Amino acid sequence: MQQGHLTEQSELGAIRIAPDAIAQIVGHTAAECYGVVGMAGKGLTRLLTRDKLTQGIDVSSTDDGLRVDLHVVVEYGLNLAEVAATVRSRVAYELERLTGLRVAAVEVHIEDVRRSA
Amino acid sequence: MTELERAKELGQAALATLEANRRRIDDLNVYPVPDGDTGTNLTLTARAIMEVLDASTAEDRATLAKELTRAALMGARGNSGVIFSQILRGAAEALGEAGLLDAATIRRAFRAASDAAYRAVRRPVEGTMLSVIRELAEEAEDPRNAALEPAALLKKLIERGEDALARTPDQLEVLREAGVVDAGGAGLLEIVRGVSAALSGEPIPDAPAVDAHEAGFDAVHQELSEFRYCTVFVIEGEGLDAETLEGQLDELGDSLLVVGDATALKIHVHTDEPGRALAFGTALGTIEGVEIANMHTQTQQRSERILESVPDPGLTLETGVVAVVPGAGNRRLFESYGAAKVIEGGQTMNPSTADIVAAIQATPATEVLVLPNNSNVILSAEQAAKLVDKHVRVIPSRSVPAGLAAIVRYLPSLSAEENEAAMLEALDQVATGEVTVASRDVELDGVEVRKGAWLGLADGAAVASSADFDEVACAVAEKLLGDGREVLTLLTGEDEPDLVNFLRRLQELHPAVELDVQPGGQPHYPLLLSAE
Numbered sequence: 001m002q003q004g005h006l007t008e009q010s011e012l013g014a015i016r017i018a019p020d021a022i023a024q025i026v027g028h029t030a031a032e033c034y035g036v037v038g039m040a041g042k043g044l045t046r047l048l049t050r051d052k053l054t055q056g057i058d059v060s061s062t063d064d065g066l067r068v069d070l071h072v073v074v075e076y077g078l079n080l081a082e083v084a085a086t087v088r089s090r091v092a093y094e095l096e097r098l099t100g101l102r103v104a105a106v107e108v109h110i111e112d113v114r115r116s117a
Numbered sequence: 118m119t120e121l122e123r124a125k126e127l128g129q130a131a132l133a134t135l136e137a138n139r140r141r142i143d144d145l146n147v148y149p150v151p152d153g154d155t156g157t158n159l160t161l162t163a164r165a166i167m168e169v170l171d172a173s174t175a176e177d178r179a180t181l182a183k184e185l186t187r188a189a190l191m192g193a194r195g196n197s198g199v200i201f202s203q204i205l206r207g208a209a210e211a212l213g214e215a216g217l218l219d220a221a222t223i224r225r226a227f228r229a230a231s232d233a234a235y236r237a238v239r240r241p242v243e244g245t246m247l248s249v250i251r252e253l254a255e256e257a258e259d260p261r262n263a264a265l266e267p268a269a270l271l272k273k274l275i276e277r278g279e280d281a282l283a284r285t286p287d288q289l290e291v292l293r294e295a296g297v298v299d300a301g302g303a304g305l306l307e308i309v310r311g312v313s314a315a316l317s318g319e320p321i322p323d324a325p326a327v328d329a330h331e332a333g334f335d336a337v338h339q340e341l342s343e344f345r346y347c348t349v350f351v352i353e354g355e356g357l358d359a360e361t362l363e364g365q366l367d368e369l370g371d372s373l374l375v376v377g378d379a380t381a382l383k384i385h386v387h388t389d390e391p392g393r394a395l396a397f398g399t400a401l402g403t404i405e406g407v408e409i410a411n412m413h414t415q416t417q418q419r420s421e422r423i424l425e426s427v428p429d430p431g432l433t434l435e436t437g438v439v440a441v442v443p444g445a446g447n448r449r450l451f452e453s454y455g456a457a458k459v460i461e462g463g464q465t466m467n468p469s470t471a472d473i474v475a476a477i478q479a480t481p482a483t484e485v486l487v488l489p490n491n492s493n494v495i496l497s498a499e500q501a502a503k504l505v506d507k508h509v510r511v512i513p514s515r516s517v518p519a520g521l522a523a524i525v526r527y528l529p530s531l532s533a534e535e536n537e538a539a540m541l542e543a544l545d546q547v548a549t550g551e552v553t554v555a556s557r558d559v560e561l562d563g564v565e566v567r568k569g570a571w572l573g574l575a576d577g578a579a580v581a582s583s584a585d586f587d588e589v590a591c592a593v594a595e596k597l598l599g600d601g602r603e604v605l606t607l608l609t610g611e612d613e614p615d616l617v618n619f620l621r622r623l624q625e626l627h628p629a630v631e632l633d634v635q636p637g638g639q640p641h642y643p644l645l646l647s648a649e
Contacts, residue, residue, distance in 0.1 A: 013624065031240040033196075034149075034196055035199055037238065037239055077206060078237055079190055085195075090149045093149075
């Protein structure tokens with residue numbers, strides 16, 4: 001098995017999904033969530049993955065299923081709790097719909113608030 | 118009337134139309150997540166804003182606009198509530214600066230609302246509340262409406278909003294699939310309708326009867342949330358620690374939110390144990406504003422309401438499909454793809470012309486497509502077509518898997534001609550095969566066949582015969598997949614063969630091929646195959 005891949009067992013064999021594929025899905029979904037105006041990468045990752053859709057997204061696998069951490073920037077003046085709740089439910093919903101993997105946790109970290117021009 | 122009284126009057130009217138349409142809007146909700154709460158969220162957001170307005174003592178428009186913005190931010194519930202809070206914020210900025218509530222102010226307010234709404238998202242999705250507010254702003258600025266008074270302008274905006282809302286399924290695929298318009302957009306339109314009615318002194322419009330087209334059939338098939346109770350409450354106390362509480366509540370369920378400060382925390386959690394969640398609260402301070410909603414009941418009631426509004430078969434479809442199909446599993450497959458009438462029949466049990474005539478007449482459509490699914494049935498189907506006064510087209514499908522490939526393309530909303538073209542194209546692209554048991558010794562297409570042995574056919578020609586099922590099935594599959602086809606559908610028969618070895622070999626030989634195995638239940642053919 002390739003390292004780091006997320007595996008789902010089926011009758012006909014295993015299906016492996018690379019964390020980067022999951023991160024892409026999360027990135028696309030998050031970018032469409034209302035209130036999210038950017039992703040916040042950290043330290044070295046930020047430099048390496050500049051402008052990439054997967055910036056600020058960590059995907060890991062736990063015994064209970066997939067764990068996703070998103071570091072987002074939200075528009076100033078919005079209800080942060082409600083924006084985070086939408087991001088969380090929409091990311092979990094899209095991931096389960098598109099990958100069939102169980103999603104154990106989607107942690108939304110609001111790293112910054114930005115006031116658009 | 119003071120500014121405040123005026124604002125209250127408009128707000129009350131908007132809230133009243135939302136309340137009246139709340140359930141209908143809940144039923145529309147399939148995006149961003151099909152949880153059926155958009156109408157409820159918008160109504161709760163509007164109520165929170167009205168509570169602040171009712172308690173307000175603002176004496177000038179600028180103060181009022183600030184209070185409104187803040188109330189919307191604090192009271193926003195759900196995704197639609199958040200978008201609405203941003204729309205209101207934009208509008209309030211423009212209204213707060215204005216001296217008069219005239220047509221020019223309304224124009225600026227809609228433009229500011231639309232711009233503010235679009236500002237707060239990285240990649241705006243069309244076919245949502247966003248596209249509806251944008252079109253409202255465009256209509257408000259349309260030079261043709263320059264001379265209109267406020268009341269007339271708002272009426273014009275509602276017309277445009279209805280049109281924009283009706284087009285949301287063209288813009289967003291999930292809406293099209295579920296056969297609904299966007300719920301948030303529908304809610305926004307009701308708010309504008311309420312404000313418009315109040316402005317022109319008219320009564321609040323009645324909620325429209327639920328239209329079967331709006332609450333689509335597929336919207337029923339949405340999953341239930343894992344936990345049963347949506348639990349919301351506020352804890353008031355001293356030195357409240359959000360993180361500790363979060364840790365405790367996290368065990369109970371999901372969608373957890375704990376926001377606030379050391380003196381007041383607002384809690385939101387989806388859980389099966391709302392009592393324990395509240396107990397954590399009472400241990401820390403006093404609790405207030407408890408709301409517990411049974412989400413399963415909500416979802417279930419919504420499903421029931423949607424099912425009620427599904428058109429009964431007496432209503433006319435644009436195009437209906439009659440299919441001749443053997444086996445219970447195959448019947449279900451064809452029905453799931455929308456066949457209006459399925460006649461049991463096929464090899465060695467061809468239905469009569471009269472059976473087909475009866476089925477065509479019982480189909481609730483003026484134009485009917487017939488899928489005979491057997492070369493011996495095509496002729497009776499063509500005869501039946503001549504005996505009825507409906508417009509009938511026979512699609513010459515020669516096998517069940519071929520018919521299946523055709524009906525997958527069926528769209529009831531398209532004309533018979535368009536459906537026919539799509540189905541014929543599907544027949545042209547599909548390759549079909551069968552595995553059966555030979556009934557006598559024979560030589561077929563150069564293949565030596567023994568009575569009682571497995572016989573495999575691909576597109577009507579024998580390709581293999583042997584006592585080994587796996588060998589025959591593989592030979593047929595090889596032949597069908599030969600032309601670079603990538604999807605293989607298998608329909609198992611009444612006498613279901615053991616497919617394990619066959620499937621394993623297929624996977625080794627064609628790892629990229631997508632397999633779909635369905636219990637067909639047809640007699641005589643233990644295995645039917647089709648490749649696309």
